[in-house]
Amino acid sequence: MKKLMLVGRVAAGKTSLTQALRGEVIHYQKTQSIHHGATLIDTPGEYIETRQLGGALALYAYEADIVGLVLSADEPYSPFSPNITGLVNREVIGIVSGIDKPRARPDRVEKWLRLSGCKRIFFVSAVTGEGIPELIAYLDQ
């Protein structure tokens, strides 16, 4: 399985997604530092929200096969700049998380991820499990 590094703002749903991908029961656990597992790298949202730490994330992407930009479907804006995917020499996919949320606007969030340079977008919910098998199948290729 390819190693996926998840990047996104605080509460984007990165850790919940790692739990869903592993088939675990979803339980809230604040990410305090980079968690480097066998197939998943989970990062704290503060890294993408702080300019200086963003550079550290780009460097750390060397540890992964694929970088996933995670953006919750109910976000009012995107923290990812246009064409940000060029900062890393890894494949970058977009992950629209929380598609089960009542105020979800997956179509709007998808556009922002495409503007940032993501060619391939996955739509997932860690709560309902929707979209999780598709993402696993992609990592398994």
Ligand SMILES: Nc1nc2c(ncn2[C@@H]2O[C@H](COP(=O)(O)OP(=O)(O)OP(=O)(O)O)[C@@H](O)[C@H]2O)c(=O)[nH]1
């Ligand atoms: N409804 C819904 N809630 C979700 C989903 N994924 C995550 N959440 C909720 O969003 C909150 C934050 O989720 P986390 O997975 O901890 O977010 P994170 O991106 O890891 O946040 P940091 O570790 O702070 O960077 C939790 O209360 C989750 O239960 C989802 O797919 N659907």
Ligand SMILES: [Mg+2]
């Ligand atoms: Mg987390």
